[in-house]
Amino acid sequence: EVQLVQSGAEVKKPGESLKISCKGSGYNFTNYWIGWVRQMPGKGLEWMGIIHPGDSDARYSPSFQGQVTFSADKSISTVYLQWSTLKPSDTAIYYCARHRDTSSVDAFEVWGQGTMVTVSS
Amino acid sequence: DIVLTQSPGTLSLSPGDRATLSCRASQSVSSSYLAWYQQKPGQAPRLLIYGASTRATGIPDRFSGSGSAAALTLTISRLEPEDFAVYYCQQYGTSPLTFGGGTKVEIK
Secondary structure: OOEEEEOOOEEEOOOOOEEEEEEEEOOOHHHOOEEEEEEOOOOOEEEEEEEEOOOOEEEEOOOOEOOEEEEEEHHHOEEEEEEOOOOHHHOEEEEEEEEOOOOOOOOEEEEOOOEEEEEOO | OOOEEEEOOEEEEOOOOOEEEEEEEOOOOOHHHEEEEEEOOOOOOEEEEEOOOEEOOOOOOOEEEEEEOOEEEEEEOOOOHHHOOEEEEEEOOOOOOEEOOOEEEEEO
16 A cells, blocks of 8 residues: 555754654655655645655745755655754644656645644744 | 645535635745645645646545646535535645645535
């Protein structure tokens, strides 16, 4: 079964750092782009960007460029989303999602279960 | 950025009804790069349609997509109880990729 499994919910304070993970299984992990999507409480979906686990080529939405960092460790089939300085406005559910095909331009067919990040003092 | 406007915001229908959801892009996007997703409360989105009209794997044939970025449509021919959810359109042809604001299909 093709699946993405994300790390668990996090509660952090403003100014802290955080790294959440997304582990793929059931397919050739290095062949498919994986993206990150933010969903703020009660709101819609926002595309943050994508990363290719094979070579760690990362492409960011301008809205998130410089605010977050994507990384990948293909040896353990895992991609990461990282913040160096969290803000309360980072409170959201973060989904990882795999492209339907191996193209860098594609819809998201496989989704992780989401990671809830809460940033509050 | 390409803005996707979905209408209506909420659709109140009964099981068995036909649902027609619309999505319009602020700029030209190839229909090859348009998708629809379904999201139920507490769940991740699910891909329904890609390339404007191709059903994703395992999607029932009561779901159909048509149109272009100027007027994209998702039709659910006969609503089943499990279809009441929020639906999002997406364009993935131009970076940054964008989603519409969503249409909630609720039980009347």
